[in-house]
Amino acid sequence: MIGRLLRRGRAIAKERIGPVIARRQPTRTDLPLGTWGLEVGPTGTVWSDGVDLAALAAEHGTPLHVVRADRLDANASSAMAASESADVFASYKTNPVPAVLARLHGHGIGAEVISPYELWLAMRLGVPGERIIYNGPAKSPASIRTAVRHGALLINANSVSEARLIAAIAAEEQRVVNLGLRITVPGAWIAQFGVPDLGAAADAVRTALDDPWVALRGLHVHRGLTIRSAATMSAYVGAVLERAAELRARTGWSPAILDLGGSLACPTSSSLPTRQHRLNRALGSDLLPPDPADCLRIADAARLAAAQVGRDAAAAGLAPPRIVLEPGRALTGDTQFLLTSIIDINDGPLPHAIADAGINVAEPVTSEYHQLISVTSPGLPATIPYRLAGPICTPADVLYQHWRLPQLAPGHVLAIMDAGAYFVPFSTTFSFPKPAIVLQDGPEVTVLRTRETYEGMTSLDVHPSV
C-alpha cells in the first residue's frame, strides 16, 4: 500500500516536475562534422574525405567499422612527437585489429599486451622484444616463458606471487628477465591490480634485487580513471612519485623505467555523468559532448610527465627514469566510426528506431558519449526524438535512450562516432555475426577484417549439420 503510494507519488512528481527540469537542462550542440574530417558531400549525405558514407554502407553492408588511415597516422605521429619525453606503447586490448596495430607499430609505437594471445599477436606482427611490455593479472606460465625468451622490455608483475613466478621461470630459462612491479597509488585503480601494500612491495623489490636472474627495471602504475586534464595528470604523476620515493626510502631502489600506464582520454568521447545519463533516459534531456579542445593530448602528457619526473629525480640526485605511456583511447578512439542502418521504426510516444548495431557491437555507447550522426540526412534539423535500439532481443539493447535526429526511415544510415576504443573487443556474436572493418585512406577503401559468415560462426562446432 505504502509502496503503491510512493510509486504514484513518484509518477506524479515525474510528470509535473520532469518537464520543468528537462527545460532547464542545456540543449545539445553537436560537435561539427569537421571534427572528424567529415562533411556534407555533393549528394547531400555525409562524406568522409571524398567518400560517400551512404554509398560505402550500401557497398559493404552494415554494421561497418570504418578506420580513417589519415587520422590514425595523425594520432600516431602526434604521440611520437614527444618520444624524447616518453616512450609510447599501444594498448592492444583497446583495439586489437592486427592491421591497426601494425600501422601504429610502423610509426615506432610499441606493444602493450595483457594476455598470451596479445603477446602472440605482437610477435606475429614482428614486434621485437624491446618494444613489448607484458601486463595484466592473468599471465600464463607458458606466456611468461615466451616473453622471457623474446626479451620483453618489461614483464610487469601484477602481484607479489606473480613476481616470484616470473623470477622462477627466468631462472629455469637461465635468462635474465626485465621485471617491473605494478603498485597502486591513491586515486587510481586498486582492486585486482598491483601490489597495494608498501611493505609487501618493498619485500618484493628486495627479493628481486637479490635474484641474479631478475633485472628489476620497472615500476608500473595505471590510473584507470580517465585523464583529461593537465591537472589530473600532474596530480597522478605526483602520487606515483610519492609512492616511488617511499619505496626508494625503504629499499634504496629506483626504477630505470617508470611505466605510468594508460587512461589518456579520447577528445571527442567521455564517460556520461550519471545525472546527465539519468535525465536523458527519464526526461529526454540532451546528452552533452565533451569539449575536444579541453583534452590533454598524448604528447602533452608525455612532456608534462617528463618535466615533473625530471624535477623529482634532480631533487633526489638521481638520473631520471625513462617514462612509458600506454595509451589506448587517446590513440585510436577517434580514428574509427561505426555505420549502422535503420531496420524498422516501432511507433509509440517515443518512437523506437531499430538499428542493425546494438550492444553486440557498440557496448561502450551505453555508458559513454558517442556522437550520433545521420549520414542520410545531415542537412535536415534534428528535431525528432528517438530511442535507438539494437537488433538483439533484450530491452538492455538500447544505444541511445533519447536522441534527436531528422526523420528516420528503414534503410537510413547513421554513424556512431569514436568507435575506435573498446567497440571491437567488447563485441559479441549474440544472434548476429560480427561486422567488417574497412580502412579508408583518402579515396581508397580496403577491407581489414571481413564480416563474419554464418558458416564461420559455427566453424568450431563439432556437429554433422554445420
Place this chain on the structure above:
Amino acid sequence: MIGRLLRRGRAIAKERIGPVIARRQPTRTDLPLGTWGLEVGPTGTVWSDGVDLAALAAEHGTPLHVVRADRLDANASSAMAASESADVFASYKTNPVPAVLARLHGHGIGAEVISPYELWLAMRLGVPGERIIYNGPAKSPASIRTAVRHGALLINANSVSEARLIAAIAAEEQRVVNLGLRITVPGAWIAQFGVPDLGAAADAVRTALDDPWVALRGLHVHRGLTIRSAATMSAYVGAVLERAAELRARTGWSPAILDLGGSLACPTSSSLPTRQHRLNRALGSDLLPPDPADCLRIADAARLAAAQVGRDAAAAGLAPPRIVLEPGRALTGDTQFLLTSIIDINDGPLPHAIADAGINVAEPVTSEYHQLISVTSPGLPATIPYRLAGPICTPADVLYQHWRLPQLAPGHVLAIMDAGAYFVPFSTTFSFPKPAIVLQDGPEVTVLRTRETYEGMTSLDVHPSV
C-alpha cells in the same frame, strides 16, 4: 567542502554501522552438489556422474563449458511431458550451440529464432518450417523471404510496419505467410518490442485479415521479466487474455496460436536483488540462492496456461487456441557449468583471486546468482572470503564481489553453476580466446565446440602477418 563532509560521514557510517548490518544478514546455505548431479568423488574433488572434474579441467584446459547430456535430456522430456497443453520452442539466442539445439530438437522441441543467422542455423539443423517461429525486432527482408519460402509456423511481426513488410514479401512470393502479431501487456516488456497501442494493433489485424497472402494465425506476447511462480504466470496469462479480448472486441479476430513467449526461470539461478547485491559488495554479506523447489517448471506452466486459456475460450464460446511457449533459461540454464582455474592470488585485506574466466565468458554472473563451487577442495569449510576477478584488465571484470571459499591457490579449479543460459551468446574475445564446450554423457565426454585458436581469432583479418 560540504561534499567532503558528506563523504566522510558516509565513510564513518559504513565503518561503524556496516558490520552491524552485515552481521544481521542471513548466512549462505549452499545448494547441495546433488542438485546438479555432482558429488565429492573418491579423489576428494568434485565428480560429475562418474567423471572427475579436476581431471577433466586438466585434460581439456580451462575455461571449459561442460554440458550434461542427462540433464539436458531430462529438461527436454519434462518440458515435452505437457506437449498436449503447450507446444515448446527453444529460444535459440539463450544457448546457440548447434549440438545442444539439435539434441533439444531430437526431443521434438521446435526452434524460436530471432535473427537471420538463427533462422539459417535452424534450417541447417534440419528443422522443418512448421517447427520454426521467427521473432525479433530486426528481421532482414531477405530472411523474411527465406522464412516465408520455408513455411515457418509463425513469423511474428514486431511492429505495424514490419507486419506490412512481411505481407508485401509474401505477396511478391505469391505464398501465404503465417503471420503473428506481437503486442504488449501491462507488467511485461514494452520498449522496442511489439505494438503497444490497441488501436494500432486492431488496424494491423484488419489489414492482415483483408490480405489474401496473409494467414493471421498468431498473437505473440513476451513477458521478459522472469516467471518463477504459478501466481506470476497466471497473472501474466490473464493480462494476455484481457488484451486478446479487447482486440477481439474491436476486430472479431481471435488467434489460432497464442504465443506466450519465454521468461520461465532456471530453478537454481535468479537475478540478484539489488539490495543483496549491494550489501555483498559493500559489506561482504552473503549472496543467497533461490529455492529450486519453489520454481514453476515448463510443463506446469504449460498446464496452467492451457487450463486458463481453455476456460477463457469456453466462456467466449471459442475453440481454444494452440498455446506456444518459448523457454530458454528453464530449458538449458541448469544443464551446463563452467570450469575455471585460479591463475594467481593478489593478497590484500580482501584477497583477489584471479580466474581464467571473467566477464568475457561469464557475463551473467555480474547480475545473477550462480553458485560457485570449489572443485579442488569441496570437503574443506568455505571460510575465506575472496573477490573473484577475471583475466581482462578492467575492475569491472569481477564475477564475485565477496564469496567465501576454502583456501585457494593457483591451479585450483572452480565450477560456476547454471552456465547454460546467456553465457555463450554474451561472451567476447576480449584479449582471450573463447572456451571449448564439451558434452558429458555418463562416462563419455565429447567436444561440442573446440577452443578458439589464436590463428582463428585473426582468421578474418586481411593482413600479411596473421
